Amino acid sequence: xxxxxxxxxxxxxxxxxxxxxxxxxxxxxxxxxxxxxxxxxxxxxxxxxxxxxxxxxxxxxxxxxxxxxxxxxxxxxxxxxxxxxxxxxxxxxxxxxxxxxxxxxxxxxxxxxxxxxxxxxxxxxxxxxxxxxxxxxxxxxxxxxxxxxxxxxxxxxxxxxxxxxxxxxxxxxxxxxxxxxxxxxxxxxxxxxxxxxxxxxxxxxxxxxxxxxxxxxxxxxxxxxxxxxxxxxxxxxxxxxxxxxxxxxxxxxxxxxxxxxxxxxxxxxxxxxxxxxxxxxxxxxxxxxxxxxxxxxxxxxxxxxxxxxxxxxx
Amino acid sequence: xxxxxxxxxxxxxxxxxxxxxxxxxxxxxxxxxxxxxxxxxxxxxxxxxxxxxxxxxxxxxxxxxxxxxxxxxxxxxxxxxxxxxxxxxxxxxxxxxxxxxxxxxxxxxxxxxxxxxxxxxxxxxxxxxxxxxxxxxxxxxxxxxxxxxxxxxxxxxxxxxxxxxxxxxxxxxxxxxxxxxxxxxxxxxxxxxxxxxxxxxxxxxxxxxxxxxxxxxxxxxxxxxxxxxxxxxxxxxxxxxxxxxxxxxxxxxxxxxxxxxxxxxxxxxxxxxxxxxxxxxxxxxxxxxxxxxxxxxxxxxx
Numbered sequence: 152x153x154x155x156x157x158x159x160x161x162x163x164x165x166x167x168x169x170x171x172x173x174x175x176x177x178x179x180x181x182x183x184x185x186x187x188x189x190x191x192x193x194x195x196x197x198x199x200x201x202x203x204x205x206x207x208x209x210x211x212x213x214x215x216x217x218x219x220x221x222x223x224x225x226x227x228x229x230x231x232x233x234x235x236x237x238x239x240x241x242x243x244x245x246x247x248x249x250x251x252x253x254x255x256x257x258x259x260x261x262x263x264x265x266x267x268x269x270x271x272x273x274x275x276x277x278x279x280x281x282x283x284x285x286x287x288x289x290x291x292x293x294x295x296x297x298x299x300x301x302x303x304x305x306x307x308x309x310x311x312x313x314x315x316x317x318x319x320x321x322x323x324x325x326x327x328x329x330x331x332x333x334x335x336x337x338x339x340x341x342x343x344x345x346x347x348x349x350x351x352x353x354x355x356x357x358x359x360x361x362x363x364x365x366x367x368x369x370x371x372x373x374x375x376x377x378x379x380x381x382x383x384x385x386x387x388x389x390x391x392x393x394x395x396x397x398x399x400x401x402x403x404x405x406x407x408x409x410x411x412x413x414x415x416x417x418x419x420x421x422x423x424x425x426x427x428x429x430x431x432x433x434x435x436x437x438x439x440x441x442x443x444x445x446x447x448x449x450x451x452x453x454x455x456x457x458x459x460x461x462x463x464x465x
Numbered sequence: 466x467x468x469x470x471x472x473x474x475x476x477x478x479x480x481x482x483x484x485x486x487x488x489x490x491x492x493x494x495x496x497x498x499x500x501x502x503x504x505x506x507x508x509x510x511x512x513x514x515x516x517x518x519x520x521x522x523x524x525x526x527x528x529x530x531x532x533x534x535x536x537x538x539x540x541x542x543x544x545x546x547x548x549x550x551x552x553x554x555x556x557x558x559x560x561x562x563x564x565x566x567x568x569x570x571x572x573x574x575x576x577x578x579x580x581x582x583x584x585x586x587x588x589x590x591x592x593x594x595x596x597x598x599x600x601x602x603x604x605x606x607x608x609x610x611x612x613x614x615x616x617x618x619x620x621x622x623x624x625x626x627x628x629x630x631x632x633x634x635x636x637x638x639x640x641x642x643x644x645x646x647x648x649x650x651x652x653x654x655x656x657x658x659x660x661x662x663x664x665x666x667x668x669x670x671x672x673x674x675x676x677x678x679x680x681x682x683x684x685x686x687x688x689x690x691x692x693x694x695x696x697x698x699x700x701x702x703x704x705x706x707x708x709x710x711x712x713x714x715x716x717x718x719x720x721x722x723x724x725x726x727x728x729x730x731x732x733x734x735x736x737x738x739x740x741x742x743x744x745x746x747x748x749x750x751x752x753x754x755x756x757x758x759x760x761x762x763x764x765x766x767x
Contacts (some may be wrong), residue, residue: 177620181600181622273510291751294699294703294744297740308730399611402615407614417705422707437479
């Protein structure tokens with residue numbers, strides 16, 4: 152077990168290192184001189200040389216990478232080119248709304264997926280099965296940004312039940328914050344629910360086919376008890392993996408969803424920074440997003456190993 | 466190990482005469498298996514419809530997709546404008562039809578590009594192993610960690626806007642999955658006796674890869690490609706929605722949805738109708754991809 156944990160953590164560190172190299176190289180490929188961008192229009196040659204030296208741009212590319220890496224490890228993502236704010240603070244402030252959207256979407260997704268996956272598996276090939284699997288395909292095929300607009304049109308414009316845009320941290324204003332998150336979470340959560348419902352259906356069907364279930368059935372255990380008491384716990388284990396695999400997709404979807412609902416998250420920060428050519432923010436935001444994905448995957452893998460002892464040996 | 470596509474490998478080893486019969490039979494068997502899947506046939510229909518829309522856009526579109534004021538601004542669907550008009554008085558149906566061109570071009574070209582690069586890397590990594598494998602696959606692990614839309618956003622930041630750049634940006638995100646799938650199958654295939662035989666006969670590495678390894682790992686790659694086209698189209702739509710796609714007034718579904726957002730109260734059709742086109746396309750492609758997977762590569766069936 153310990154060996155599995157350690158090797159998995161080692162792999163994660165290797166991936167993080169590669170990710171940092173990829174982001175560093177990408178940002179160096181951007182045409183234009185970042186020092187000029189930071190200085191703006193009005194500067195002296197001396198100031199230019201000074202800033203260049205301060206940022207380490209006069210050294211070799213490898214040294215520059217190492218300087219940058221050291222700074223990141225200290226939690227220093229540099230300063231915004233435009234208003235010289237700390238990038239780490241800007242990114243952190245944008246990360247919280249995005250993260251609460253992702254978590255809320257997972258909750259909504261599970262609330263829909265678990266019952267519909269169970270029903271589909273228990274009544275395989277019935278109208279219920281076809282209905283919930285048809286819904287699942289639509290749910291993950293609908294582009295999140297379009298779904299969000301349709302939901303705003305129906306529930307905000309027509310029915311007036313929810314505010315169309317805006318965000319408050321749910322932990323600062325429990326009721327108002329949660330209320331504002333409902334539509335965005337449904338928007339993003341239906342995508343997740345579609346995938347999870349399909350996984351639950353197929354893994355439940357697989358588990359129901361195993362010998363211990365057949366034995367229980369032979370003993371006369373009722374079908375509902377069979378599913379809830381004997382099969383479901385095992386069938387839900389693969390869902391844990393899906394959470395890991397889909398966390399990245401959810402984060403990407405959140406970037407689009409929050410644009411629709413005017414949530415001041417990572418997506419808005421990054422896109423605004425790209426349009427302003429403020430690459431310090433672009434770099435910091437992308438780095439933090441990818442690190443979050445990698446870390447969640449590590450945690451999920453370790454949790455999976457914990458839940459499913461068979462994997463530890465592999 | 467029994468592999469579904471072993472017949473495909475025969476041309477490299479067996480006389481041509483022995484081949485003709487089984488391959489026709491295989492194709493017919495595949496088609497029958499595919500045709501039984503109603504969702505897949507529906508998906509194929511949608512895909513063909515989108516292809517026709519894209520190919521014959523100039524014949525099918527009733528108006529010039531970028532001409533402003535061909536009707537009143539933000540007019541609801543009517544007999545003159547079946548899908549209504551947008552805030553510039555442009556005909557939405559014409560823009561949707563032309564939009565199919567970019568969606569399909571980006572979807573297919575980006576996936577092909579990713580396939581060529583990813584499969585090559587996967588073949589080289591899997592066949593040669595050792596440090597080459599380690600370096601290639603570590604880079605792939607790094608790329609794989611990026612959510613696709615975020616990698617595409619980063620690429621657009623680096624390259625600037627335009628259709629060609631959108632294609633490259635979307636393609637980069639799909640390289641790693643192709644490399645992984647290919648490498649995994651190459652590892653299995655390269656232990657087969659006929660590879661060993663070719664190697665002993667003095668055939669060079671690249672020739673073995675091209676003539677003996679590649680044909681045997683093709684099925685999962687084709688399935689992978691079919692499953693990824695919808696993802697590529699959604700990614701392009703997402704980039705365009707964020708304003709990072711092809712510049713206006715190019716008719717692109719993602720930007721049409723974004724432009725309509727400001728008029729959701731008075732003219733909801735501007736945003737919703739292009740979204741329906743996008744959604745039907747994605748549903749169709751997903752069903753088609755699932756059908757192809759079940760037909761060509763039953764091992765992956767869920």
